[in-house]
Amino acid sequence: MKKRLSIFFSMLLVLSMFLAACGGGDSADGDKDKKGDGGANPDVPQEFRVNIKTEPYSLHPGLANDSVSSNVLYQTFEGLTRIDKNGEPQPAMAEEITKSDDLTKYTFKIREDAKWTNGDPVTAHDFVYAWKWALDPKNESQYAYQLYYIKGAQAANEGKGSLDAVGVKAIDDKTLEVTLENPTPYFLELTAFYTYFPVNSKIAEKNPKWHTDAGDQYTSNGPFKMVEWSHSDKIILEKNENYWDADAVKLEKIEMYMINEPNTELSMFDNGDLDWAGKPFGELPTDVLPQLKDEGKLHVEPIASTYWYKFQTEKTPLNNVNIRKALAYAINRKAIVENITQGGEIPAMAAVPPSMFKENEKGYFKDHDVKKAKEFLAKGLKELGLKDVSELPPITLSYNTDEAHQKVAQAIQDMWKKDLGIEVTLDNAEWNVYIDKLHTGDFMIGRMGWLGDFNDPINFLELYREKNGGNNNTFWENAEFKKLLIDSQKERDPEKRLQMLKDAEEIFIDEMPVAPIYFYTNTWVQKDNLKDAVMSGLGEVQLKWAYFE
Template identity: 30%
Template sequence: MGRKRKTKIFMIMIAFVLFLAGCNFNSSESSNEETGGSEGETKQVLNISTTADIPTLDSTKAHDGIAFTVLNNVNEGLYRQDENNEPIEALVTEHKENEDKTVHTFTLRDSNWSNGDPVTAQDFEYAWKRVMKDASPYNFMFVTAGIKNSEAIMNEEMDTEDLGIKAIDEKTVEVTLEAANPLFQSLMTFPTFLPQNQKFVEEQGDQYALEAENVLFNGPFTLVDWTHEQGWKYEKNEDYWDADAVKLDAINAYVVKDPAAGINLYETNKVDRIVLSSEAVDQNKDDENFDTILEPEILFLRFNHNHPVLGNKNIRQAVNMAIDKKSLTDVILKNGSTPLDGIVPKGFFKSPAGEDFRDINGDFNTGTVEEAQKVWETGLKEAGVEEVNVSINIADSEDHKKVAEYIQAQLEDNLPGFKLNIKAVPFAQRLEIEKAIDYDLSLSSWGPDYSDPMTYLDMWLEGGSANRMDYSNAKLEELVASARTETDLEKRYQMLLDTEKILLEEDAAIAPLYQDGTAVLMRSKIKNLLVHPTGASFSYKWVTIEE
């Protein structure tokens, strides 16, 4: 080993010491000592890594997987997901429906916020109406759930007070739907439907949810430390209504953007579970704790449809065709990801006849480099330019940088006159840039909110908070609206298939890249860690540590 290599490793180790000290979290060993327990008893402390900081702790504003996971573990709504990803009663003790299943009445159990206040029906009414009043990023979930008047409120045709939720008394919540909705109960597990304590939120004002002390908790854990861009710490909520089911005493979450740092933290027993970079897969694939998971999350390129060149369909189609996605997944990523030429991923949802959505609709915008170049030339002529110089907006994670560099090389090599500049920013800032549509291309990801193809298809509605590229198509709008109320499952499924065809075949509106895979190392002593394909990624409520 050369001197430069030794020096680099030494500096990384020094950085780890400073990093851990800055977080003020305990290592596995010191955490175990802190939490006590009988001699010989395994200490219940979980140490995990995450790729980015928490963008927000405000459930009405959260719109990413990291925030959803934190909120899922420090808060409690009407329902939460179980080990089979099915909704189970959380704060609900009784759920009644009227005959046509449009009015749902929930009775709440006794539970408290972390400041001692009781959780009431009014907390649900306040939070839900706040989502609609503030035009929150996930207010479209209320339309998806079919909450009465939610769409009219989004369109500013009705007032927020007309939303179909009402606190009958302190323990009774009444929710009214536009029509019966088979997805309704599953959607209630989603963090956007969590309650909030109105008095506390209003007391905090613009400081609400900016720090751990500026938010209340009513879930399995509380957040006791949050050092921005470094990590956070959960502790068991002893006042949680189901505290006996929670075995963990604490969870330390470390923000680790450098894959090499993650490996070192794992090897030195500072963390128990890490996501591996592509370089680390080859070195660790024979480890007994190694595993790959094919996720329903998709990675794709957004185009700014207002851009004078990227607004051209042929240009977008050429970009789709010019990228070798199989080499991207098999050579660059190597983490179990698979190429994707649609927007609904493989293995996510089957038709009423049992066929996979992806198999039925097939692939879109595929072809050879030569075919891509012909489409490219047509697009350049239509746009009246001879070359294109644009930038791509990406999060500053290592994997996203690699993907962007690969795309840059592919497009510059395969499309004459194409120049792509990479702009890496923190994850939260990437989202803000997308929302402002202040980009040319953006490397984006989307994880499903619920188990239905609509979760990938209704995000392209004009003006929707998930659109983020000023795309619109009237036929797509009509199909989505019809599919939301269609009770014939065969007809509805065909509507969903046709919606994807409009997005990709007719408009080439985005460039799908791959269905995400995750390569992980997780110690075998970690039991009952629930990984969910929709909504929040993880539930820690039932985790135990065994030796």
């Protein structure tokens, strides 16, 4: 995931891009290697070794909801479209895409040579099965809301409508028809996202646990296939000989280790045991970033992603907006990015990254505004009927086990104690345990980051549209905010639509269900002869084109 890209266009440019890039009859072989060897050195093993830190949450496209899982899925699966080296969606599993004039109906012609790793043909039925499976409320897909652009999808997922009424159907084995609720200019980018990946329906219907281990049952349709999954140890991928564009794939093998220790990861890289160390796969020790930068070894790439603390707004005292704002305003973000993370991150006083809203480089409030924080605290205490901070119910700040998250949490714990007199207890857990706690609301303040799924501001706001939405662990909801998001999806004027999203973000920041902390960068080191590991502006890496010179 790594070629430098200038991404994030204005909405008009995004719209024109989609109209031009994926019209009916477009060829999908624009990404194919015309020379045949891609510069790969036949004397150099085409084997890529990387650390992904921890066990993936799930390798089912309909259940995955985290970067660890996506780092595997983007190598093993493929959607109707794929984001190419230039950051644009191109036909992938679909060889031909046509759209209705009003942009509410899409017809995808599935490739005749599209196959699963076991040799089964990829069919339109596999997409219908996968999307409806994710929408079925009994499967508890956290990302089901990403499919709400499809007609009837939200009603089906909320139990208010039938899955049979969802606007996706297989006209025949190789023709998929999708009807949308509203024109969605970024829909062809969405179909490259992992929730929209197909699932081998023949396998999944026979074995609901097909996705839990490597083996004959784990079938995928991307550039690589999984041949080994030693849980909490490593995953091994190999080139998928059944992939339609196998000629473009140069890597023969990918080894993904699960070592949640940044210093060990860097040592393995220095010793030649890894070809890549750092984000988005793993993590570099924060204290070595300045040295690596001085040595000219560090790669730094701004990405559309926000690091924030989520407030469980149904738990006292975080059910009080002024207490939440007091905690958010008291954070010294500049100190955190300069002294702890040290990766060129931008302090965040907004939710949407500046690559989408330029004005968010400044944000909605002043960083480390202790005076204002104390005013909010006093107001919040009064509303709760408390005399002072000593009467506040205990507050716990949770994070998943990681050196950088720990340092940030400790720094913010100190800030809240020093500037507000609020005692906060820290709590950490391994990733799978931690993410389950957040999903069930079993936390008070929880660290999370949001990596953009597609290039549109709504992706950072729609998380909080519904109180019980898939990734809304805050349980916050606001009627005006929700209406602005819904109405924005019907607005044809790009400038008016963007203003509606800005208005929604202003409401969001004013009620502060999360405290934004910084906008991410990806920081990593890599072997000098590794080429074309393509990183998008959203931060994910595709290894389809990667090779060693």
